[in-house]
Amino acid sequence: xxxxxxxxxxxxxxxxxxxxxxxxxxxxITNDQNIFVGMNWGVIRGVAHGVSRTLxxxxxxxxxxxxxxxxxxxxxxxxxxxxxxxxxxxxxxATGLTTAHWMMASxxxxxxxxxxxxx
Numbered sequence: 001x002x003x004x005x006x007x008x009x010x011x012x013x014x015x016x017x018x019x020x021x022x023x024x025x026x027x028x029i030t031n032d033q034n035i036f037v038g039m040n041w042g043v044i045r046g047v048a049h050g051v052s053r054t055l056x057x058x059x060x061x062x063x064x065x066x067x068x069x070x071x072x073x074x075x076x077x078x079x080x081x082x083x084x085x086x087x088x089x090x091x092x093x094a095t096g097l098t099t100a101h102w103m104m105a106s107x108x109x110x111x112x113x114x115x116x117x118x119x
Contacts, residue, residue, distance in 0.1 A: 007060050007064045008061060008064040010057070010060050011058065011059070011061030011062075011064060012057070012061060013057065014053050014056055014057025014058075015054055015061060016057075018050045018051070018053040018054035018057060019054075020050070021047075021049040021050035021053055023046070024046065025049060026038050026039060026042035026043060027042070028042070029042040029045065030042060
């Protein structure tokens with residue numbers, strides 16, 4: 001399918017079948033929790049998902065003429081990594097953890113060994 005037919009068909013399908021989200025969420029939440037939670041939270045969540053699906057379908061239907069723009073993937077720059085390091089440096093004194101704690105927490109630990117982190 002081309003972009004035109006794909007986008008317009010998705011829009012029409014989302015508009016036509018957005019209401020299916022209500023019973024779908026009732027069933028999913030009932031299976032996860034129980035019937036009481038499913039009948040209450042499932043309806044609320046189903047209505048929210050149904051309305052959002054219908055609105056997205058309307059947007060796709062109305063904008064099917066416009067071409068989708070593909071943004072190029074850009075790897076994390078050094079500036080972003082420096083900002084993350086600065087944020088971690090600010091958090092570290094407040095939590096009382098040292099850099100060694102962060103490094104030890106990120107290393108995998110064997111299941112039969114007991115590790116003790118000391119300051």
